[in-house]
Amino acid sequence: MDRTKYLNMARECAMIKKRGxxxxxxxxxxxxxxxxxxxxxxxxSYELRFRDDGTVDHIAIIHDLTANSVSHVPLEQVKExxx
Numbered sequence: 001m002d003r004t005k006y007l008n009m010a011r012e013c014a015m016i017k018k019r020g021x022x023x024x025x026x027x028x029x030x031x032x033x034x035x036x037x038x039x040x041x042x043x044x045s046y047e048l049r050f051r052d053d054g055t056v057d058h059i060a061i062i063h064d065l066t067a068n069s070v071s072h073v074p075l076e077q078v079k080e081x082x083x
Contacts, residue, residue: 001078003058010043022068033081036073040065
């Protein structure tokens, strides 16, 4: 997934006021949902890491839509939800 697109989506999700138990965002619009391994999440944040050889890892931090569960996954594995 494009990093700028992901960051903009994460920013919009951060501004969603309605939250459920454990602060999970509620009523996340389809346009802000991402898919990883066939499951829908919302983008929570982003992390830039460096490997031992100095190359960069772009990490998407995605939150489950129904559970208090966060996953750290390579950004290139995250897809936009098809509308």
